[in-house]
């Protein structure tokens with residue numbers, strides 16, 4: 001069921017809300033997701049409202065430099081990120097760019113993470 005979920009980093013400097021149905025979490029095996037341990041869920045730009053200006057957050061980029069990982073500058077938590085864009089080869093194979101956000105479901109308040117089905121993403125192969 002679609003609902004409005006409130007999200008925040010650990011210290012509360014970064015807040016956001018999403019209006020969607022969080023019915024699963026994505027666990028990716030790429031190097032950054034493995035070390036970070038986030039549980040991701042993708043939302044469209046229309047489904048998320050970020051309350052903290054992005055220029056007040058820290059940004060981490062690596063590899064193809066197309067993903068944008070935003071961190072709270074105070075507590076270091078990543079509440080959301082912009083996923084990477086498909087490579088030319090992937091675009092040629094028909095993979096469409098995703099313009100939305102991946103939120104860290106661990107930052108969503110009052111959600112029972114243990115009950116959400118886990119979808120494995122083979123990001124290491126990308």
Ligand SMILES: [Zn+2]
Nearest residue numbers: 009011072075
């Ligand atoms: Zn924080």
